Amino acid sequence: MADKTHDQDVAFIQALAELLRENDLTELHVKREYGETDSLNVRVARHTAAALPAAPAPAPAALAAPLPGAAAPAAATPEDPAQMEGAVTSPMVGTVYLQPEPGSAAFVSVGDKVAEGQTLLIVEAMKTMNQIPSPRAGTVKRILVEDKSAVEYGAPLMIIE
Numbered sequence: 001m002a003d004k005t006h007d008q009d010v011a012f013i014q015a016l017a018e019l020l021r022e023n024d025l026t027e028l029h030v031k032r033e034y035g036e037t038d039s040l041n042v043r044v045a046r047h048t049a050a051a052l053p054a055a056p057a058p059a060p061a062a063l064a065a066p067l068p069g070a071a072a073p074a075a076a077t078p079e080d081p082a083q084m085e086g087a088v089t090s091p092m093v094g095t096v097y098l099q100p101e102p103g104s105a106a107f108v109s110v111g112d113k114v115a116e117g118q119t120l121l122i123v124e125a126m127k128t129m130n131q132i133p134s135p136r137a138g139t140v141k142r143i144l145v146e147d148k149s150a151v152e153y154g155a156p157l158m159i160i161e
Helices: 001-020
Strands: 029-034 040-043 088-091 096-097 119-125 130-134 138-144 157-160
Touching: 001 040, 096 138, 119 157
Parallel strands: none
Antiparallel strands: 029 040, 088 157, 096 119, 119 130, 138 157
């Protein structure tokens, strides 16, 4: 049985690497629970020159929590949208959709007043559509992502004040 689980884990990791490549992501982190005492914790990352920003911008590494044993990133600059008060960040890696279906109106627009729990957008991950709710009531000040763009865990999506 251990070989079967191992083979399934290898196939799962290969699928994650393919997802990384297809969506031009730099990192994925997944934890699978097989029971109370058995789990698989996988981090798949790639570092390429193309992943570096062409102009000064917040580095994606500054948006995510540091890995255990790694040095903490420098304090975020005020321009870092993920650190702004009212930032709504992505709870997962996936593809952003700003409207419920192609051709329909967006869930929200800049200037809209939103209620806590109201759907702001959808993040598709592994063929599952995940509605992202507003964590608070307020006004949408900025939308930081484009429709159908890839996002990473912790990436800023919107600013709600």
